[in-house]
Amino acid sequence: MENSARTIKAKYTPKMSVVKGKLKAKKSANDKIAINTLAPNFNFINNRGETISYKALKI
């Protein structure tokens, strides 16, 4: 028997599950985008009705 190996690149298809009443994307082994790393870079600064917020992701 021929011994072969192949690699399949998964497309970005996050599975959804309900966590604390909200839909939360799960990270699968082949996800190119690390969903779980989205949260850390995130904040709001309020200044007399002026609001700013940021988010960054290293893919």
Added chain:
Amino acid sequence: MGLFTVSCSPEEDITEIAPVETQLAEKPANLSNLELEILNLVNQHRTSLGLSQLEQLNIISNVAETHTSYMIENDKVSHDNFSQRVTLLTNNAAAKNVGENVAYGFNSAQGVVSGWLNSDSHRDIIENPNYSHFGIAIEKNTSGRNYFTQIFIEK
């Protein structure tokens, strides 16, 4: 002027329920004077630090426009569906890293850029040496107040 407060939790942050679009047609961004002024101010700031200037890409501004419209429709400042924009920019602009600064209520380019630069986390995105391209979209809500989305990518 009343104080506008926003709160966010990690659970809210990772809510991603809308389907992911994989293609976005590139069209001329037709940037407004305010949008161009902000891009210029950001590049002037980067130049003052010896960093490379960023190149505006229509595809990035178009993606930013979808989020600015979303924030206006939902009447809130947010990064909802950020992973969808990352996916769009990964697939259509070969993005390796993506950063996004949003803002609400500023009336001038200098005001909003100063607001971002006075915040360490926002300034880190503007001053990231790895970013090479950016885009922006600004729209007014029905009250005449501006919503801003500026997106940075590394190609």
